[in-house]
Amino acid sequence: MNQKFLLKIAEKLGTPLYVYSEEQIRKNYREFLSAFKSRYRNTKIFYALKANSSLAICHILRQEGSCADVVSIGELKVAQRIGIKPKDIIFTNNSKTDQDLDDAIEAGIIVNIDSIDELHRLHKIAKNKRKAVNVSFRVNPAIDPKTHPKISTGLKESKFGIHLENNIALDAYITAQTLDWIEIKGIHTHIGSQITDMNAFKDMTEKIMQFTLELKEKIGLELKFIDLGGGLGIQYTDDATPTPDDYAGTIIPVVNEYNKKLNYEPELWFEPGRYILGNVGVLLCKVTGVKETPYKKFVNVDAGFNVLMRPSMYDSYHRIQVLNRIDENATETYDIVGNICESGDILARERKLPRVKGGDIIAVYDTGAYGFSMSSQYNQRPRPAEILTWGGTVEVIREKETFDDLLRNQKAPNDLID
Ligand code: LLP
Numbered sequence: 001m002n003q004k005f006l007l008k009i010a011e012k013l014g015t016p017l018y019v020y021s022e023e024q025i026r027k028n029y030r031e032f033l034s035a036f037k038s039r040y041r042n043t044k045i046f047y048a049l050k051a052n053s054s055l056a057i058c059h060i061l062r063q064e065g066s067c068a069d070v071v072s073i074g075e076l077k078v079a080q081r082i083g084i085k086p087k088d089i090i091f092t093n094n095s096k097t098d099q100d101l102d103d104a105i106e107a108g109i110i111v112n113i114d115s116i117d118e119l120h121r122l123h124k125i126a127k128n129k130r131k132a133v134n135v136s137f138r139v140n141p142a143i144d145p146k147t148h149p150k151i152s153t154g155l156k157e158s159k160f161g162i163h164l165e166n167n168i169a170l171d172a173y174i175t176a177q178t179l180d181w182i183e184i185k186g187i188h189t190h191i192g193s194q195i196t197d198m199n200a201f202k203d204m205t206e207k208i209m210q211f212t213l214e215l216k217e218k219i220g221l222e223l224k225f226i227d228l229g230g231g232l233g234i235q236y237t238d239d240a241t242p243t244p245d246d247y248a249g250t251i252i253p254v255v256n257e258y259n260k261k262l263n264y265e266p267e268l269w270f271e272p273g274r275y276i277l278g279n280v281g282v283l284l285c286k287v288t289g290v291k292e293t294p295y296k297k298f299v300n301v302d303a304g305f306n307v308l309m310r311p312s313m314y315d316s317y318h319r320i321q322v323l324n325r326i327d328e329n330a331t332e333t334y335d336i337v338g339n340i341c342e343s344g345d346i347l348a349r350e351r352k353l354p355r356v357k358g359g360d361i362i363a364v365y366d367t368g369a370y371g372f373s374m375s376s377q378y379n380q381r382p383r384p385a386e387i388l389t390w391g392g393t394v395e396v397i398r399e400k401e402t403f404d405d406l407l408r409n410q411k412a413p414n415d416l417i418d
Contacts, residue, residue, distance in 0.1 A: 001389060003363070006284060007323045009387060009394060010361045015286040016303035018372050020052075020397075022060060022390040024280040029064045032232075032272055035244035039252040042267045046090055048230045049075040051273030051369035052281075056388055056397035058082050061276065069230070069271040073103050080107065090227065090269075092138060092188065094160050101125050110134045112188050112227075114161060116172055119182070126181035135176065136186035136227060137162055139169045141207040145192035145200040145231065148314050154191030154204070161189065164211055174219055184221065186266070187212060190229025193274060196241045198250040204228065205251040209258035216262055226255075227269035234278040236317050236366050244275065274369040281368025283308055284323075285347075287360040288339070297334045299356050304338025304345045306378040308364060308371055312344045319365040320348045328354035336362065340379050372398075380406055 001021050009019055029045070036043040046069040047061045053075055058068070059082045067088035068079040079089050086108035093100070094114040101122050104111050106129070113119050113135050126133045140161030143154050153160045162169045176182050191204050208226060215221040228251070235241045259265050285303040292298075305312040320336060322328075330352040338345040347364060356362075375383050382401035387394055 001282065003321065003323045003326050005389075005392070006282060006363055007361055009389075010284045010286070010323070013385065013387065013394075013396070014400075015284050015361065016301075016307050016384040017284045018281055018367065018384060018386045019284060020057065020277075020281045020368055020386065020388050022388055025057065025060050025276065026064060028276045028280065029061060029066065032244045032270070032275055033065075035248040036252070036268065036270065039248050040255065040268050042265055044088075044225075044267055044269045046088075046227070046269055046271045047276060048271045048273030049078060050373060051277045052371070052373050053078050054372065054386055054398055055082060056386075056395075057277070067269075069273075070109075073100055076103070076107060076109065087134075090136070090188070090271075092190070098125060102129070105129055105131050105133045110136060110185060112136050112138050113172075114138050116162070116175065119172060119176060119179070123179045123182050130181075132181045132183050134183045134185045136184075136188045136225070137169060137172055137176075138188045138190070139164055139208070139211065141189055141191065141204055143191050143200055143203050143207070145195045145204075146197045147192045147194045147233070148316075150314055151193040152191070153193075154189060164207060169211065170214065170218065173215055173221060177219065177221070184223070186223045186225035186227055186269075187215075188227040188229065188269075190271065191231060193231050194233040195231040196233040198242055198246060201228075201231075201247060202250050202254060205254045209255060212266070213258055213261055216264075222262075222264050223266050225267040225269050227271065230271040230273050230275075232272060232275045234274055234366065234369075236319070277369035279366050279368065281366070281371055283364040283367045283371060285362050285364065287356055287358055287362060289358045290334075290356055297332060299334045299336045299353075299362070300339065301336060301347065301362055302339060303347070303364075303384070304340030304379070304381075305342070306340055306376045306381050307338070307384055308347060308367055309374040309376075310367075310370060311347050312342075313374075318348065318367060320351055320353070321363045321365070322353055322356055323361045323363050325354040325356070325360065330354055332356070339381075377401070377406055382406060 047066040089109040092112040138161040142156040285301040310316040336348040385400040386398040
């Protein structure tokens with residue numbers, strides 16, 4: 001999406017605004033799929049809806065043939081709404097309620113079990129409903145993915161998964177084999193997000209394949225699928241990052257090696273979110289004014305961490321451009337700050353930009369994943385609109401919320417309203 005086009009969209013539709021490129025979504029999906037499929041025929045992609053669960057986005061991925069990784073019944077509703085078949089939906093979460101489990105059984109999707117306690121609760125509900133449920137276990141391989149601590153999920157101390165050590169995961173499979181209403185279909189792991197260290201993925205694959213072999217040798221269990229989760233990083237800065245081709249080139253030889261010993265070929269599943277959506281989206285915001293203190297220069301914009309949480313939550317870096325000044329020299333150093341009443345509401349620190357003025361339009365790049373989906377109404381602010389572009393066309397796929405939306409579902413005594 002070129003800068004002039006983005007500027008025009010901002011002028012026409014207002015800010016803040018998320019803009020996505022449909023071409024880029026399809027391109028990323030195809031790149032990811034073909035990197036694996038060209039090396040391993042039995043590959044399936046389960047797009048991680050948490051990256052962006054807007055209907056139009058998910059629908060595009062459905063058209064591309066994607067299955068769905070959901071983490072809540074809300075995300076399940078999205079997957080159902082766009083017509084993804086139950087057998088193509090996997091439900092992962094470490095803290096499912098009995099109602100969640102009941103809904104999942106009813107929907108006929110795969111439940112990815114996170115604890116022994118959950119296995120027993122799930123079985124009890126399935127037995128009561130007299131409806132068998134397909135399951136996998138999320139295992140914790142105790143691997144440091146060398147990414148931000150808040151998005152590392154397979155460490156020994158993490159809250160996720162069933163540990164491989166001391167036969168804990170093996171015992172879970174053995175127990176599951178004795179339960180009439182549980183159908184074991186696979187194994188799952190997800191060690192973190194924004195991973196750029198291919199060795200972490202290699203170690204993860206070795207541990208999962210070794211355990212899959214153990215399941216076959218010790219309890220005669222063959223799995224339909226091995227789900228290695230998501231996690232591949234994208235390039236936010238000037239430093240190049242590994243591609244799906246690098247990732248597939250690293251792990252598929254490991255899988256093939258183990259398959260010889262397994263004597264069968266399980267399906268390989270992946271759950272990319274960030275790689276498919278990250279570089280697809282741009283957040284457009286407007287400069288409300290510039291402030292110079294004796295210590296710093298601030299650019300105030302009309303979007304805060306209620307719109308884009310990542311910089312405040314993970315100190316993440318996003319490229320920034322002043323769209324109406326791309327030909328001007330970067331002579332100033334600014335902090336670009338949001339409109340939320342908290343000091344941590346900083347979108348970008350110490351950026352060299354041309355001299356900025358009120359009314360300028362700023363683009364915050366690579367915000368398609370975990371941008372809108374993590375937005376909130378904090379400070380009683382409506383969430384922004386989302387726009388999809390295709391060639392030169394522009395479509396609103398989610399309207400901006402209104403002030404009425406903010407008050408909807410609330411109650412106050414009439415005398416307080418008056
Ligand atoms: N599968 C599972 C079970 C997950 O928990 C996640 C992400 C994914 C797949 C997709 O991972 P990806 O390919 O997108 O890395 N809000 C954070 C990222 C949190 C990721 C949570 N789980 C951020 O903005 O960086």
